[in-house]
Amino acid sequence: MATTFDSTLAGLGINRTGTTDVKTITRADQQKMGQDDFLQLMTAQLKNQDPFSPVDNTQMVAQMAQFSSLAGITEMSSTLKAIADKLGGTTMGDALGWAGKTVLTEGSVAFPRATGGLEGGVELDKPASDVTVTISDMNGGVLKTISLGAQKAGTANFDWDGKTEAGDAAGNGPFKVSVAASDGAAPVTARGLVWSPVASVSLSNGEPMLTLPGIGQIKTSAVRSVG
Template structure:
């Protein structure tokens, strides 16, 4: 049943349902934007009690809140743009990798000019037994490096380029296999190899990638170290 106040509003041509409809529309949105504030303020003005109109100080406070919200939105947009720029890799940054040697995940390694190879093992947990097996192009094991017990993290190693029998193994390419265990249980690990960057690909969209002999395409984010 409509109250006397509702009847008075109806006679004045004011529909109280307008306010509730506007609020419901705003509630259905996942966020409250500047346009939503304006809708609510407009509905409030249209449906205010003619015998007790909205206080001017309240209107000023609401308008100030709209301005503040809009300013915060602009700041957030600017900060996101800056974050994207800082987190991305520019073409100039990627081109700087050409001619350099990078440490990245892989199983193919080429011998150094001084002989042998250097690499690393990345452990996801502590291990009691870590080993690195080096094979030739035919899959024959040339030598195995026993690194023993190691803590979680990255462990560097060097191979002098000699087979288990002491012969010169050549310049490769070599296949590197790593194994890690703790009390007989496998510990997740990754082999990291040093490899030269031959070229850089800069697509129209997306981040630049590096072309590495023996490893193929490598994302810049996959580079652990630059030599």
Template sequence: MATSFDTTLATLGITRTSATTAPKTTTAAEAGTLNQNDFLKLMTAQMQNQDPFNPVDNTQMVAQMAQFSSLAGITEMSTTMKSIADKLNTTSASDALSYVGKTVLTEGTTAYGRSSGGIAGSVELAGAASDVNVTISDANGVALTTMQLGAQAKGTVGYDWDGKDSTGADAGNGPFKVSIAAQNAGTAVAATSLVWAPVQSVSTTTGTAILTLPGIGEVPVSSVRQIG
């Protein structure tokens, strides 16, 4: 169904499609948008249908043409800049492969022990907390130790566990489970566990690098907080 905008153009003798080309489906947004060809047709129709006793002011017409050209240039530049941004945000295959063999800090609750023993990690706090506790458990869920990080400001706070349980015995190489409990004066504070994990493999089939991490699974490279 023709819009009032199309009806107005039709009155001036302007159509949106060429007589030599088949009409194409237009979206609602395109139907209310003038492109450069439409503007030139509209200007020509305006000149053809102007009142000879009150012709269009040349100064105003030149100003309209300059304004439209400027807008068209800005639109084209915006499209170009978006294409460049999309390219820059896409991780290349060589960039993705450089992650293999490295360790990354990302969201997760499973961690493997270092060769020197113990694990390191971080806690992301959504707000200030008066008490932050990190509990390390074995693969069966049995608590090995709890580290009290005390009062912490909003943001990221790191911790380092030496690999000893509450009795001082060596807890082995894991895997270990990490759980976080944070509160501020009795009110729970949202907290995210971040663990270090080695990158086993990388996939770029979706255009975005996906890292495979032991105990965690597949995570996008955008979720990596730090590279070790």
């Protein structure tokens, strides 16, 4: 009987020496042991117990409680993971909600409004004493330079009426937008923000990816505002 018990324990990665059970479980074994192993071990203990000194009822109840707790925790973990996957995932229906919208994001290519001209922003990491926006055609020809003066850290908005320095209509675009900022003689990091229509939407690992003309694909987390 002892040999059978030892074989059962050995199958679970447990070696018994003398009258003391010594567990030699590797990290991989710990990760593999589950409810079936626990039940098998408890069954082997009952089959091989000393009839003159059976397992104490209190110990048996405690082991059953541990088994029940393990089963409950495992089931709860699976349920919570399923809920997290559902909440974290995005369906194509959700993603299509972005189609046809106009978004404000970091970029250098801007499209005019239906009424002409365009608006955008300059994102500053820290205050600047001088902020400038330059609007050019796609060949690099400067159409308009807008001075925003001194600005605090954050986003400074600009609005262009669509006319060149000479007062002529600049056309239907698209246009290139470049920004520059400085604090005295020191340059300040500045990012141009432009409005762009969402041409198409796709899913990448459950996350919507927006395709913007002249900019390319961006994540929804890169959107500063939605028009």
